[in-house]
Amino acid sequence: MIHSLFLINASGDIFLEKHWKSVVSRSVCDYFFEAQERASEAENVPPVIPTPHHYLLSVYRHKIFFVAVIQSEVPPLFVIEFLHRVVDTFQDYFGVCSEVMIKDNVVVVYEVLEEMLDNGFPLATESNILKELIKPPTILRTVVNTITGSTNVGDQLPTGQLSVVPWRRTGVKYTNNEAYFDVIEEIDAIIDKSGSTITAEIQGVIDACVKLTGMPDLTLSFMNPRLLDDVSFHPCVRFKRWESERILSFIPPDGNFRLLSYHVSAQNLVAIPVYIKHNISFRDSSSLGRFEITVGPKQTMGKTVEGVMVSSQMPKGVLNMTLTPSQGTHVFDPVTKLLSWDVGKINPQKLPSLKGSVSLQAGTSKPDENPTINLQFKIQQLAISGLKVNRLDMYGEKYKPFKGIKYMTKAGKFQVRT
C-alpha cells in the first residue's frame, strides 16, 4: 500500500513528508528529481517512476508535485486517484492548495493525512467525514479556540463512517432547505484547417449543492435519459433504479458534491457552437507574415456565446506581432510566444476579429509548424448535448425544499488547427 508521501514544489524542495509505514528516506526523491530534469516541462514528468526498491507515483497540481512512494505491487490508479483526492481535500479545507497554505496549516495537513490513510489503506476520504473529524481552520474558530482552549479536532465518532450511507452525516439541520443542481457540459474538440470537425465529445457533470434537513431521499429524472449511455455515479446513486427506470434515486451527501459525470462520445454528432476563420501565413521571402482570425457563432441554439478567450502558441521564429482587435484586449508575450486574446461576448451582427502582421526573426527560415488555436467560451442556460432535467422529487422528509437547476456549456480542450 501507500508507504509515504512527499510534497515537492516547483523549485525541487521537499516541503512536507508523511510516512504511513516505516520511514522512507527522502533520498528516494532523487530519482524523481532526475526524471524532472529530463522532462522539458513539469507537466511532462512521467507519473510512474521505478527506483531500485520503490516506485514513485506522482501527480502534478497547483504547481506542486504530490509524490507517493510504494514498495509492492499496488494498483497505480488507486494511488493516483488517492493523490488527487488529497489535493481536492486540501482545496476543500483551505480554499486554495498552495505551498504557502500547506505550510501555514501544516498541523491540520498532517492530521488530515493521518486520517486519510492507515498503514497505507484509505481510511476516511469523504470530505464530509474528514471535516467532522478535523474541523477546517477558519478565522473565527481559531479565535474561539484560543479563548476557550478547545480544539479543531472533533471528539465524536464520525457517525457517517458506520451507517449504510457513509457519505451523509446524521442530524443535519437547515432553516432554508434548498437543493441546486448545475448541469455543466464541456466540449472537447479538434477542428481541422478547413473548419470540419475531426473529433468532438462532450464531458458532462451534474454538480449539486444540497442543503436539506434530515435524511431526504431524492429522485431526479430526465426528459431524454437516452443521451446518457456512459455515466459514472457518486456512490449514493442507486444503480439498480437507473438500470431499470433511468431515474437517479439517491440520499444526497450534505453540501457540495458531484452527482454524476457523463460522456457523450465522439460517435454521436456533437454541435459545435463557434467557428474560427483564420488566415495565418509566415511569408518566406520577407520577414513579415500575415495574421487574421475571426470568431463567429455556429450552433448556439439562439444563446449568446460569452467569455470567449483565444490563445495560441506561436512558433519560436516569431519575433513580435502587431495586431488590432475589433473588440476585447490581446497580449503577445515575446518570451513564451503565447498570444492570447480576451474577446468577451460574441455579437453575431458584428463578428470579433483580430488582424495584423507577424514579424519573424530575420534570417531564419519559415517555421515548419502551424500554430494551433485554443478556444475557451461559455454559454449559459444551454446543455449542448440537449440533456434536460424533467423533475426532482423528495421523499422521506415533510418540508418543501427550494429546488433549482442551471445549465451551462463550456469549452474543454477545444482546439482549432491552422
Place this chain on the structure above:
Amino acid sequence: MTDSKYFTTTKKGEIFELKAELNSDKKEKKKEAVKKVIASMTVGKDVSALFPDVVNCMQTDNLELKKLVYLYLMNYAKSQPDMAIMAVNTFVKDCEDPNPLIRALAVRTMGCIRVDKITEYLCEPLRKCLKDEDPYVRKTAAVCVAKLHDINAQLVEDQGFLDTLKDLISDSNPMVVANAVAALSEIAESHPSSNLLDLNPQSINKLLTALNECTEWGQIFILDCLANYMPKDDREAQSICERVTPRLSHANSAVVLSAVKVLMKFMEMLSKDLDYYGTLLKKLAPPLVTLLSAEPELQYVALRNINLIVQKRPEILKHEMKVFFVKYNDPIYVKLEKLDIMIRLASQANIAQVLAELKEYATEVDVDFVRKAVRAIGRCAIKVEQSAERCVSTLLDLIQTKVNYVVQEAIVVIKDIFRKYPNKYESVIATLCENLDSLDEPEARAAMIWIVGEYAERIDNADELLESFLEGFHDESTQVQLQLLTAIVKLFLKKPTETQELVQQVLSLATQDSDNPDLRDRGYIYWRLLSTDPVAAKEVVLAEKPLISEETDLIEPTLLDELICYIGTLASVYHKPPSAFVEGSRGVVHKSLPPRTGSSESAESPDAAPSGGQAAEQPAVIPTQGDLLGDLLNLDLGPPVGGPPIATSSVQMGAVDLLGGGLDSLMGDESEGLRSDVGGSPAMGSGSGFAPAPSTAMPANLGAPLSSGLGDLFDLTSGVGTLSGSYVAPKTVWLPAMKAKGLEISGTFSRQVGSISMDLVLTNKALQVMSDFAIQFNRNSFGLAPAAPLQVHAPLAPNQSVEISLPLNTVGSVMKMDPLNNLQVAVKNNIDVFYFSTLYPLHILFVEDGKMERQMFLATWKDIPNENEAQFQIKDCSLNADAVSSKLQGSNIFTIAKRNVEGQDMLYQSLKLTNGIWVLAELRIQPSNPSFTLSLKCRAPEVSQYIYQAYETILKN
C-alpha cells in the same frame, strides 16, 4: 495566526525551550508546544530528544493533544524503544475506553509503533478489538493485523490472528469485510505459498454483497481479490460478471479498471455465441473511453492498460479511434501512448483518418513525438496493406519538408516498408538519395546504406554513393560500418566488374584497420566466401529475406494472457509480469486466464493471433531489451560436444568470439549467414541449423528470456516420487513457454546404475514447427555436461511434446556456482536460443562405491576438524532406522554402522560425490520424535547444506 509560525524558531535553544513548554502546567501552552514539535518533525528536523516530555502529555482527555502525541510516537518510537514502553499502559487503557473512536485510535496507533518489545503487549488488546462490538473498531483492528504481520509475521501466526482475520470476511459490516480482504491480500503478498484467501462460492457471494456497500477503496480491494478466483463453470463466471458490471459506472477510475480486469478475465470462460458475451463487450467500451477524460496521470495508466486490452480484444474499441487522437497540449507521455494505440486500432476502415492525423502530428514541435509519428506512418503501411501506397506518399511529402529529423526517421521506416513490400515502391529511391547528405544519425545512415546496397542494380551511381560513405569509414558508428561493409559486398556481387577496387578497399578497412571484432569477423567471412566460392557467396549474401510483418510489436500471446490478469497493476504499466520486476515477489504464482468452457480450443486460437492469416508465418518478434547476464555469454551455442576433452579450452575461446560476432551482427534487417562459426571449428559442418537462409534472420533475443529464466528456481525437494533406486523428483517446468517463444521445457534429473541423466519433456506451444534442437550447459560446480547431443528426431509440430532422456557425464569444465547445485542451460532451436537455470538434487552425484571401511570412517571422522561439522534437523519423518537405511542406500548413501544409545538409533553413513569428495554422516533417530538430527562432516563443508537437502528429499519421498 497560522502554523507557519512553528517553522520560524530556528535559534539555538529551541529544543530546550520546547522542553520547558511541554512541561508547562498550562494546557494551552502544552498543546502549542506539541504542535511546534510536530511541525518540526514534518519538515524532517530531529526532535527525538523530546521523547519523554511528549509522552508525558499523552495521558490527557484532550483528543487533539492525544492525536498529536500519537503522531509523534509513531515517528520516534523506533529510535527510543525503551521510552516507548512507557506508552504501552496508556494504549492498553485506551483500548478499553467506552468511546469507540478512542479504542480504534489506540489500536491503530499501537500497530504503527514498530518496536518488537511493544508488539507483545499489543496482542491482547488487538484480540479484543478484532471482536469489538463496534464495526469501526473491528475494521481498524483488521488493518492492524497487517501492520503487526509486517513487524513480526511469526507472532501473528502463532497468535491465530490470521484465522480471526479470515472470519472477518463473513462479517456483517461491508467495511470490515473490505478491510479484512485488504489486510489478507497484503499479507498474502509476502507469503505467496500460504493459502490465505481461500475463495469458494460462498465467500465469493459474501464479497459480492459487500462490494455493493463498501467504500470505493474497499471495492478496489474486493475486485482485485475476486480477480484471483477461478469460477467452476461459465455459469458462475457469468453471474459474477453480472454483479461486477455496475462497478463500471463508478466515478473512481481505479474501481473501474479493477472491474474491467475481473470482466476481461472471466469473459474468457464465456462462450462467444452467448448473447451476454456480446452485451458485455459493448459495456466495456464506454468506461474505458471515459477514463481518457480524467487527469493526465490517470490517462497514462489507463492508456497502458487499454494497450493490452486492444491487443487481446480489438473488437471492444474498434469504433473508438477518435478518442485516441492527440491534443497538442497533452503531456508527452500521454501523446506517445495514444499514438501507439492508434496504430493498434488502425484498419482499412479508418486508415485515411489515422494518416491525416499522423501527418498533422509530424508537424508538431516536440521532436520525440514527431519522430514517433513518422515511425507510426511506417507501421501503418506495414499493418494495413491497402494503405501502403498512401503511407509512402505521405512519407515522401514529409521528406520534402526537409526537416532534418523527419527526413531521417522517414528513411528508417521506408527501409522497413521495402522489407515488407519488396519491388513495389523502389521508385522513391531517387528522392531518398537526394537527402543523403543531410543524414547524420547512425540509424538513418545505416538504413540508407542498406537501401543502396539492396537496390544497387537500380541505382546508377550506387558505387559513387557508397564510396562517399567509405571516406569517413573510421568515424562511423559500428552499425553503419557493418552495414556499409555488407552493402558494398552486395554491390560487388551485383556489379562485379566496376566495383572490385571498392570491395577490396572496404574489406581491408574492415579486417586490417578495425579494432572491432564484429566488423573484422564479418569482413573475414566475406573475404573468404568471395575468394573461395563466389557462387556460394551470392547465395548467402543475396539470399531472399523473410518478410517482416506487422506483428513485430505485438506482445506474445502467452505473456499477453498473463498481463490481462494483471490489469490495473504496475505490471500492466510496464507490460512485464510482476516476477520480472517486483521486489520480493518470491515465487510469484503465474496467473493465467481461465480456459473457455463450452467452446473448443480451436475457436480460441484466431483470437490469440488477431490476423489468422499471418499465423503460419515466422513471427519475427522484436526482443524487449533485457539485461544480459555476463556469465551466460560464455556458453557455447554450437551443437553439444560429443566427447569432453575438447570442451575445456577451445570451445571457451571460440564461444566468446562466436557469440560476440553473432549477436551484434544480427540486426533485424540483416540476413546474411553470419551466425556460422568464425574460426572454422567443427561446429560449422554439423548442420545444426545455421543454414544461411531463413533461420538466420532471427533477432538475437537474449535479454528477455534470460533475466526471467533465472528467476524461476524450482524447489526440487517438494515433489512426490516413487521409491525405486535413486529418487527421481517429478518433472517441473524449467522454461515456461511464454519466455521461450512457445517452447516449454520441463524436466528432472535421475541416476540409474551409475549413469546420470536429465529427463526432459519439450513441448511446442507456438504456432510453428520447431526443429534443430541443441543443448549446452554452462560450466558448473560438478562439471555436469551432456554426454550426447540432444536427439530430437522429428521436427516438433505445434502442440506436440517429446520426451527425451539426455545422458550426462561429469567431466565437463568446472566453475563454482552459487547456489552450488545451480545449472545454467542453453537450448537452441530454429527460432532462437533460450536460457534457463535449474537446481539439480545433489544425490544424482552420489556414486555407487561410496561405502567406506569402518576403520577408515572412524579415522576420517576424527581427522576432519570439528568446525567442518554441520548439523541439520530433518523434520516430520516417521520412518524407523532400518527403513531409513534402506531408503538411503537406494540413493547411494551407505550405512556403515548402527548403534543404539539411550534409546536413540545412531546411523553412521558415508557417501562419495562424483568428484571424489567424501561426506560422512551421523543420523540420530529417536523413536518418539519425528525429527532426525543429521550431522555432516566433510572436507569441503560448503556441500553439507546440499547433502542435507538431498537427505531430506530422499527421506520424504
